[in-house]
Amino acid sequence: MQEIMQYIPGDGIFHRIHPLTKLVFTVILVGLAVLTGDLLILSGLLIAVYLAALVGGLSRGLTEQIPLLVILGGMLVLFTVLTMQGGEVILTLIPAAVPLIGGALPVTSGALLFGTILALRFSVMLFAFQLLVISTRPGELVMTLRQLRMPIDYTLMFLIALRFIPTLQREGIRISEAQLARGYSPGDGFIGKVRGLRPVILPLIFNSLGKADTLGMTIDMRGYRRGKAEPDPISFGRLDGIVITAVSLLAIMVVAVPLM
Amino acid sequence: MPIDIQNLSYTYLRGDRPVLNDISVSLPAGSMLVITGPSGSGKTTLCRAMAGILSHLYSGRLEGSISVKGKDIMAYDGVEELYYEVSMVFDDADAQLIFTTVGEEISTSLRNRGFSRSTTEEELVRILGLLEIEDLVDRPPYTLSGGQKQKAALAATLALGTDILILDEATSELDEAARGVVFSLLRQLADEGKTIILVEHMIDEAALYADACILLEDGRITASGSAEEVSRRIQESLHPVRRRTTTANGDRLIEMQDLVHCYGDLRAVDGVNLTLRRGEIIAIIGENGSGKTTLVKHMNGLLRPTEGSLLISGTRCHDQSVSLLSRHTGLVFQNPDTMLFEDTVRKEVAFGLKNIGRDTGCIEAVLAEVGLGGREEVNPRHLSRGERQRLALACVIAMGQDVFVLDEPTTGLDPVESLQIMEILMRLADEGHGIVMITHNPGLATTYADRVIRMNNGRIVSIEEA
Numbered sequence: 239m240q241e242i243m244q245y246i247p248g249d250g251i252f253h254r255i256h257p258l259t260k261l262v263f264t265v266i267l268v269g270l271a272v273l274t275g276d277l278l279i280l281s282g283l284l285i286a287v288y289l290a291a292l293v294g295g296l297s298r299g300l301t302e303q304i305p306l307l308v309i310l311g312g313m314l315v316l317f318t319v320l321t322m323q324g325g326e327v328i329l330t331l332i333p334a335a336v337p338l339i340g341g342a343l344p345v346t347s348g349a350l351l352f353g354t355i356l357a358l359r360f361s362v363m364l365f366a367f368q369l370l371v372i373s374t375r376p377g378e379l380v381m382t383l384r385q386l387r388m389p390i391d392y393t394l395m396f397l398i399a400l401r402f403i404p405t406l407q408r409e410g411i412r413i414s415e416a417q418l419a420r421g422y423s424p425g426d427g428f429i430g431k432v433r434g435l436r437p438v439i440l441p442l443i444f445n446s447l448g449k450a451d452t453l454g455m456t457i458d459m460r461g462y463r464r465g466k467a468e469p470d471p472i473s474f475g476r477l478d479g480i481v482i483t484a485v486s487l488l489a490i491m492v493v494a495v496p497l498m
Numbered sequence: 499m500p501i502d503i504q505n506l507s508y509t510y511l512r513g514d515r516p517v518l519n520d521i522s523v524s525l526p527a528g529s530m531l532v533i534t535g536p537s538g539s540g541k542t543t544l545c546r547a548m549a550g551i552l553s554h555l556y557s558g559r560l561e562g563s564i565s566v567k568g569k570d571i572m573a574y575d576g577v578e579e580l581y582y583e584v585s586m587v588f589d590d591a592d593a594q595l596i597f598t599t600v601g602e603e604i605s606t607s608l609r610n611r612g613f614s615r616s617t618t619e620e621e622l623v624r625i626l627g628l629l630e631i632e633d634l635v636d637r638p639p640y641t642l643s644g645g646q647k648q649k650a651a652l653a654a655t656l657a658l659g660t661d662i663l664i665l666d667e668a669t670s671e672l673d674e675a676a677r678g679v680v681f682s683l684l685r686q687l688a689d690e691g692k693t694i695i696l697v698e699h700m701i702d703e704a705a706l707y708a709d710a711c712i713l714l715e716d717g718r719i720t721a722s723g724s725a726e727e728v729s730r731r732i733q734e735s736l737h738p739v740r741r742r743t744t745t746a747n748g749d750r751l752i753e754m755q756d757l758v759h760c761y762g763d764l765r766a767v768d769g770v771n772l773t774l775r776r777g778e779i780i781a782i783i784g785e786n787g788s789g790k791t792t793l794v795k796h797m798n799g800l801l802r803p804t805e806g807s808l809l810i811s812g813t814r815c816h817d818q819s820v821s822l823l824s825r826h827t828g829l830v831f832q833n834p835d836t837m838l839f840e841d842t843v844r845k846e847v848a849f850g851l852k853n854i855g856r857d858t859g860c861i862e863a864v865l866a867e868v869g870l871g872g873r874e875e876v877n878p879r880h881l882s883r884g885e886r887q888r889l890a891l892a893c894v895i896a897m898g899q900d901v902f903v904l905d906e907p908t909t910g911l912d913p914v915e916s917l918q919i920m921e922i923l924m925r926l927a928d929e930g931h932g933i934v935m936i937t938h939n940p941g942l943a944t945t946y947a948d949r950v951i952r953m954n955n956g957r958i959v960s961i962e963e964a
Contacts, residue, residue: 377602401598404640415800416837418820419829421853440839452593461581
């Protein structure tokens with residue numbers, strides 16, 4: 239089964255650099271993706287993240303997310319086209335020949351461009367974050383967040399969210415097997431599928447809520463919020479310098495190119 | 499005295515009657531106490547009282563006194579100060595594994611005690627060794643079996659190094675061998691001067707290691723003494739075992755020949771030959787990870803054999819859908835909460851019947867058969883664990899299949915509830931159904947099954963006829 243957002247053991251460049259370096263890399267890329275609205279620059283950023291993953295031996299971890307990105311990207315474009323208009327009308331979703339409502343729902347060049355920019359922006363963010371998460375042990379990431387003096391409650395929340403993703407995936411499979419054993423077969427078509435989710439989603443929610451009490455007591459009783467553990471001092475290597483320099487150069491280029 | 503409780507009564511917020519009633523217990527250092535009793539008798543509440551959870555995290559009404567190491571429990575600055583003295587392992591192991599590998603889970607407890615990196619490494623190796631889980635150090639929680647999770651949760655709690663350790667049904671998913679490892683480790687810790695409190699349903703095994711035992715019933719201590727004495731008293735109160743009236747006849751309901759199932763390179767089931775006949779009860783026992791669950795998931799088509807042949811009610815099942823095979827075989831999973839989702843007991847049973855197009859007129863009769871008669875309109879989430887387990891069973895038996903497969907049907911149930919489940923299974927076998935149950939309770943297996951099959955590394959290593 240494919241795990242979402244889970245650490246992949248390895249020995250590539252991304253595994254060897256300090257989690258803080260990776261955090262800086264991710265924050266800069268996400269920042270650039272938000273700041274720029276240029277289609278070419280966004281495409282360049284996406285390629286840059288992919289190349290970085292390729293060098294670090296983690297390209298598969300990103301390509302596995304492409305089907306999800308295509309679906310989400312397609313939906314972003316669709317919603318933008320439906321809710322925004324600008325520039326020239328390229329076509330109408332309801333042909334002009336249809337009586338009464340013909341010519342409704344126009345697709346404009348401005349909306350299409352903006353939707354594509356949103357989808358690309360989202361892809362850069364997801365790729366950058368995925369690269370950080372799959373190359374860093376969650377424990378190290380949490381330690382780094384603590385080195386940055388982030389409050390322990392927030393770091394624990396982040397850790398627990400990552401930790402329980404695969405557990406929920408598996409629990410979902412177990413529940414759907416239990417319902418299959420009761421002769422349940424999900425309905426046909428979109429509506430059927432949505433209605434068919436109920437016997438699986440409801441136990442998943444109830445069981446997760448049931449865990450929250452024990453989880454809270456465990457955190458308190460193990461003293462995680464008041465422990466004596468002091469974070470280790472941050473120590474950077476040569477590789478960290480190279481990655482920080484590369485991503486800084488990328489940032490300068492992104493800022494400078496439109497000015498030229 | 500590490501723990502001293504005098505005249506403790508406790509009522510949960512919005513509770514209408516006390517869950518604990520006038521409890522007094524004193525535990526000297528170096529002692530190991532077993533607490534037992536039926537579901538809902540207040541065992542977990544008593545553990546939570548000793549751990550300071552009731553006093554510091556809950557807002558019910560508490561009367562009487564609790565002192566930990568000679569200091570009143572209210573004088574501690576919350577459970578976060580008590581954690582230097584008392585640690586507790588809860589029954590839901592999964593919710594206690596917060597980190598993404600077993601090693602990190604244990605190391606974090608150690609680092610929190612202020613240990614240096616090198617001491618943490620040494621202690622980590624020692625603790626993994628104590629529970630024989632060295633091979634799990636880099637494994638994420640989601641890849642562990644229930645028993646392995648319980649060991650990991652115990653290891654992370656042991657790493658806190660407190661003088662008082664409470665285990666609330668924290669060994670329920672361990673196999674016999676693993677329980678032996680844990681119990682003897684707890685005895686060793688008690689001999690070193692720690693105070694151990696263990697909540698257990700299967701006290702016969704724990705009796706060999708414990709110093710004392712108390713029986714809780716309806717929030718009161720109704721018996722105390724050595725674990726053997728209390729165990730004898732419980733056995734006396736149980737009804738004698740009913741003998742089966744029929745034995746298996748010739749009809750073959752399930753036939754497996756040289757069945758193999760591979761997960762990647764792992765042969766989880768490795769050449770199993772097994773026949774289940776009408777009217778027969780088969781128990782499957784074996785250590786965690788021996789292939790028991792993988793094997794039974796073939797019986798209703800959730801898994802397909804990698805090699806070998808499988809006939810269900812005489813039909814080759816390779817190309818049949820699960821929904822079709824579920825008309826022949828009903829499967830009840832270990833945790834009833836993986837299937838219950840409706841808001842009344844009646845709707846819950848009706849769900850399966852409607853799925854296979856059957857009449858829902860039998861619901862009352864089936865519920866009466868599992869002892870839930872008259873509870874049709876109750877919300878399943880308001881039932882006790884034992885009742886939910888019987889409801890899950892009712893949901894499946896209502897569908898009237900030939901074969902019923904149960905994965906650990908008595909985990910987390912007290913002896914009376916376990917007996918109720920066994921009574922139902924015997925009745926079904928007498929009616930001509932074939933029953934397969936996985937269990938970690940060898941006593942239950944030899945008492946109620948016609949054949950006891952032991953599995954190891956995906957193979958059947960022994961078959962015992964009753």
